[in-house]
Amino acid sequence: MTDATTPPRPEARNPRGFADRRGPDLVAERRLVARVSEVYERWGFEPLETGAFEYADALGKFLPDADRPNEGVFALQDDDEQWMALRYDLTAPLARFAAQGWETLPKPFRRYAFGPVWRNEKPGPGRFREFVQCDADTVGSDRPEADAEIIAMAVEGLQAAGLKPEQAVIRVSNRKLFDGLFAAGGITDAGQKLTALRAIDKFDRLGWEGVAALLGEGRLDESGDYTKGAQLPTSVITTLEGFLGAVADDSLGRAATLDAVSRLDGLGEIGEAALAELAAIDRALGAMKVGEAAVRFDPTIVRGLEYYTGAVFEAELLLETTDDKGRAVRYGSIGGGGRYDDLVARFTGQSLPATGFSFGVSRLASALRAAGHSTGEAVRGPxxxxxxxxxxxxxxxxxxxxxxxxxxxxxxxxxxxxxxxxxxxxxxxxxxxxxxxxxxxxxxxxxxxxxxxxxxxxxxxxxxxxxxxxxxxxxxxxxxxxxxxxxxxxxxxxx
CATH class of the missing domain: 3.40.50.800 (Anticodon-binding domain)
Structure with a gap:
């Protein structure tokens, strides 16, 4: 019989989206980070560690118009009544750090960082509220060669983590290609452009027919849900169809892809500038002996719709992976990055060029395990x-x-x-x-x-x-x- 005065026992459970990790998995991830860190340091990037908390207004990205800024982040109010939030990535803290101490930093400033990040989002299979990221960034250089170095270093870093050259590819584009297409078509509304970019981002999954519907009035999916479209004029949709069709051939080399894009009408001045930046990146990659199979130009890549300002890149896993029941699993993107020239300006009011690459450590380690690959020597007991x-x-x-x-x-x-x-x-x-x-x-x-x-x-x-x-x-x-x-x-x- 339970004593009425005995306090109830708490149920032993971990919060949703927060996983316990131990033994081989944890050691394998640490070794993965150590190998990638060695590559980053050899490329001249210094380590940087910032605190888990940042002031909520410094994060910006997920914050709503509400009294308590806890949508997308985990926030609390300090005793001085200022709101703090756990960092949701490693780039926003870098922007704050650079803005705070720019006068004393070597310029450009090259740093890498790794550590846990937290997102107050609905958890699901393979989607956690706490996970480990590893980033490398160059702040203070607007040269396309800075983008090329980040891309080439990412190739070497992924191989150091345990991937063979043919098991991953980094796809590169430039956000300004679409800016040029929209400007030439007279599309100025920011919401309309954002909806259109979200539609284009689904090109590899929906194909042109599905994307065209989302660029127009909207689309009814198989579940019966209706998504309102961008309502672009027919002429602009036709231009985008020609653009996506011209670059859909994955066998094209980098120079051939740029040549195909350059022959299209409607890129405008902004789009032509984007092509020139990609051509400079290609020349730098060639000088660093980065092969066509490792890095491809794919102008359909759309990342960070309200974040990136120029070159964007996405690392795609190509090897076959299976779950613990032998069923095929597609990991797809295992990392990405690009140029973000406006992030530091949130603090200083002045644009400061920056470019970087990030990958999820746990996700990459999980992908390697699913493919039957280890991230190094076996983890032994004592x-x-x-x-x-x-x-x-x-x-x-x-x-x-x-x-x-x-x-x-x-x-x-x-x-x-x-x-x-x-x-x-x-x-x-x-x-x-x-x-x-x-x-x-x-x-x-x-x-x-x-x-x-x-x-x-x-x-x-x-x-x-x-x-x-x-x-x-x-x-x-x-x-x-x-x-x-x-x-x-x-x-x-x-x-």
Missing amino acids: VVVIVFSEADMGHYLEAVAELRNAGIAAELYLGRAGMKAQMKYADRRGSPAAIMLGGDEIAAGQVTIKDLDAGRALAAGVADNEAWKAARPGQSVVARADLVATVRGILAAAT
Whole structure:
């Protein structure tokens, strides 16, 4: 019977959209970030870490016209009555940092950053409210070569993360191509242009017929939902059809794609300037020996509709991925970026050119796992030293300290279970070996080492069991002085 005065127990649960992560997944993500960070530093980008909270008015992007700015972000009011919000990306804090200390920074300022970001959005499959991003940005350069460097560095970074050259492509465009098409067609209403860009962004999914409906009056989808269209004039829709059709051939090289676009009517002065910027990016990529397969020009790419001001790029995963039930899963975009010359101006009133690339660490790691790829060497558990007797605890502590001092991850079992349970514990930890120092071994100056990797391989049915047994005995008794050397041999054989 429950005492009426006993407070109710809370239900053990994590908030929706916030995932617990442990062990191999977490270590793999950290290694991924370490490898990408090494690339970024080699390209001359310095690390920067900003706080988790920013003042809400400095974030801007998700904030509504409301007393409490908590739509899209997680916000709270400080004791000075100013609203703070958890950062929703790593770029808005960079803009604030650059505006705050621009006079003291080297110019251009090149930085990379990684860390968790938070978005107060409805969670769903693969969509979290907290996730890790990794960014690299150049602030203070309007040169197209700055965009080209970011793109080329992103190619190298994705390969360092574990992708082969043919497993991803970065598609590049320029937002000003559509600005030119709209200007030439007399479209000046910002809402109308935004609706049209959202429609064009669905080109790869809906095809021209679906996009044309959204550029016009609207579209009724298969579920019966009606989406109001941009209501563009027929002449502008026809121009956009010719534009999208001219660049739909994915086999075109970068120069050939630009040539196809340049032959179109209706780009206007703004569009011609965009083509010139893309041509300069192409020349820089060529000088850096970035191949056509790694980076393609795709003028249908539309990103960050109210954010980017020039070149835009999107990294697309090309390798086949499956879920834990073997069903095909399409990850599509795994990162992106572009030029955003107006973000710092929110603070200073003056335009400051900037360009950058960002990818979701957890998303990329998940994609690599789904494709059967690791982000590096396998995540191993520690060697486990088994406990037999309280009286011999000093011997166990000496052994585990000796392994650690030799650079080998090791732990002493500190539960109170028997040997069978301890061996099961070591197996669950993914331990390569278990160390046994019973009374007989201690008296003889020996140690028994059980090769748990060998046991797992035999259980999985290796091709040649006899050869495996001959090369790697499952259990051996060696001189106590040979403990470290024997364990190192087991670790080396598993790599």
